[in-house]
Amino acid sequence: MAKSGPASTLRSSGTEGAAGTRLALVDAAVETLKADGFAGASARAIAGRAGCNQGLVFYHFGSVANLLLAALDAVSAERLERYRATVEAAATPAALVDAAAAIFREDLEAGYVTVLVELIAGAAATPGLGEEVAARIEPWKRFARDALDAALAGSPLATMVPTDDVAHAVVALYLGLEMLSHLDGDRAPALALFDQARQVATLLQALGTLPPSGPVPS
Amino acid sequence: MAKSGPASTLRSSGTEGAAGTRLALVDAAVETLKADGFAGASARAIAGRAGCNQGLVFYHFGSVANLLLAALDAVSAERLERYRATVEAAATPAALVDAAAAIFREDLEAGYVTVLVELIAGAAATPGLGEEVAARIEPWKRFARDALDAALAGSPLATMVPTDDVAHAVVALYLGLEMLSHLDGDRAPALALFDQARQVATLLQALGTLPPSGPVPS
DNA sequence: GTCTATACTTGGATAGAC
DNA sequence: GTCTATCCAAGTATAGAC
Numbered sequence: 001m002a003k004s005g006p007a008s009t010l011r012s013s014g015t016e017g018a019a020g021t022r023l024a025l026v027d028a029a030v031e032t033l034k035a036d037g038f039a040g041a042s043a044r045a046i047a048g049r050a051g052c053n054q055g056l057v058f059y060h061f062g063s064v065a066n067l068l069l070a071a072l073d074a075v076s077a078e079r080l081e082r083y084r085a086t087v088e089a090a091a092t093p094a095a096l097v098d099a100a101a102a103i104f105r106e107d108l109e110a111g112y113v114t115v116l117v118e119l120i121a122g123a124a125a126t127p128g129l130g131e132e133v134a135a136r137i138e139p140w141k142r143f144a145r146d147a148l149d150a151a152l153a154g155s156p157l158a159t160m161v162p163t164d165d166v167a168h169a170v171v172a173l174y175l176g177l178e179m180l181s182h183l184d185g186d187r188a189p190a191l192a193l194f195d196q197a198r199q200v201a202t203l204l205q206a207l208g209t210l211p212p213s214g215p216v217p218s
Numbered sequence: 219m220a221k222s223g224p225a226s227t228l229r230s231s232g233t234e235g236a237a238g239t240r241l242a243l244v245d246a247a248v249e250t251l252k253a254d255g256f257a258g259a260s261a262r263a264i265a266g267r268a269g270c271n272q273g274l275v276f277y278h279f280g281s282v283a284n285l286l287l288a289a290l291d292a293v294s295a296e297r298l299e300r301y302r303a304t305v306e307a308a309a310t311p312a313a314l315v316d317a318a319a320a321i322f323r324e325d326l327e328a329g330y331v332t333v334l335v336e337l338i339a340g341a342a343a344t345p346g347l348g349e350e351v352a353a354r355i356e357p358w359k360r361f362a363r364d365a366l367d368a369a370l371a372g373s374p375l376a377t378m379v380p381t382d383d384v385a386h387a388v389v390a391l392y393l394g395l396e397m398l399s400h401l402d403g404d405r406a407p408a409l410a411l412f413d414q415a416r417q418v419a420t421l422l423q424a425l426g427t428l429p430p431s432g433p434v435p436s
Numbered sequence: 437g438t439c440t441a442t443a444c445t446t447g448g449a450t451a452g453a454c
Numbered sequence: 455g456t457c458t459a460t461c462c463a464a465g466t467a468t469a470g471a472c
Binding site for chain 3: 457458459463465467468469472
């Protein structure tokens with residue numbers, strides 16, 4: 001469905017040309033979603049930012065919605081890889097929170113999650129878009145659950161925490177924090193929250209290593 | 219700014235007439251935001267649902283954005299009052315979580331938070347809308363903080379928990395959960411989360427009543 | 437593959453009849 | 455206060471020249 005139009009030949013013959021404008025359009029779609037939201041992401045606005053003609057949106061992607069999904073795919077792939085690499089190095093809950101905070105800070109600065117937020121909110125207006133967006137969120141939920149499982153491995157918490165539900169909450173919290181940060185341009189509350197989360201994670205680690213009801217071993 | 223147009227005479231002379239269509243438009247705006255999102259909430263779509271002419275949107279509210287803000291005010295007032303009444307009866311963290319779960323369940327069923335989510339996401343497209351929406355979120359953050367303060371009063375947790383930050387997170391989580399629920403039509407993960415939260419709150423209560431390092435008092 | 441031109445639709449907003 | 459009619463801007467999408 002997302003592969004109609006010209007053959008998807010990244011670096012086919014020339015560096016510019018077909019693949020070049022495709023990429024330019026995807027990039028412009030990302031920027032437009034961040035700056036003007038779903039309601040402002042028209043074919044004209046995106047093509048204008050990409051420096052090409054409006055008709056190319058339909059030639060390459062068939063519809064504006066498909067271009068927007070391609071934009072979501074692009075940032076998702078980039079960010080998911082980035083998250084995976086960083087989180088793999090985190091073995092404890094506290095380290096996991098630190099890793100998450102570092103990259104989420106990047107996301108807030110760059111507004112990557114905004115692309116997802118705008119598409120979720122805009123999905124109500126376009127028939128069929130909701131399912132496509134939902135399918136693209138799944139990898140994130142799975143990633144969050146896997147990261148939680150890995151961080152909790154070996155801890156008694158592993159059997160107590162329903163990582164599926166927590167992963168859902170983490171994704172929801174990311175979306176909500178991004179919305180609020182983007183709305184008033186204040187990233188401080190979100191960042192302060194990660195500090196708190198680290199402390200809680202550290203506390204949980206300490207509790208997890210305690211024998212069931214004894215005092216602290218020294 | 220929201221009071222231009224005709225005099226705001228609720229039940230002035232006739233039950234219908236001016237105030238009647240005003241209310242019908244506000245109600246239709248809420249329904250349209252829930253069904254079709256910000257991008258689908260045009261003057262024509264809303265007026266059509268309200269059963270009146272499209273021009274009345276501009277006569278009564280001056281612009282579509284103003285009508286949307288009036289819709290947000292309407293649901294905010296209604297919901298905030300509902301929350302306040304229910305939460306006032308909750309004295310402990312566990313009871314607070316239960317109260318929040320009960321009303322959030324209502325919100326999920328009715329889609330009230332969707333109105334807020336759509337306006338936040340749509341704010342990027344309309345200059346000046348962001349500030350208006352942000353101002354309308356403030357009461358919610360204050361409410362959440364006050365509820366947390368009240369529930370933690372007398373507990374040693376009161377000095378340990380930065381209720382300002384947590385309130386921010388709670389609001390963000392609500393927004394995110396609503397988005398995800400609305401997207402795939404599955405409310406189960408959000409509701410399961412409240413069960414978990416209640417258990418954590420109960421645990422925190424128990425920890426809070428413990429002496430610093432002793433065993434459980436029976 | 438890309439651009440220009442164009443057909444068609446929808447939306448915001450106003451003027452004037454009733 | 456409400457409706458009809460209308461203007462104009464913006465959006466989607468397609469056809470055809472280059």
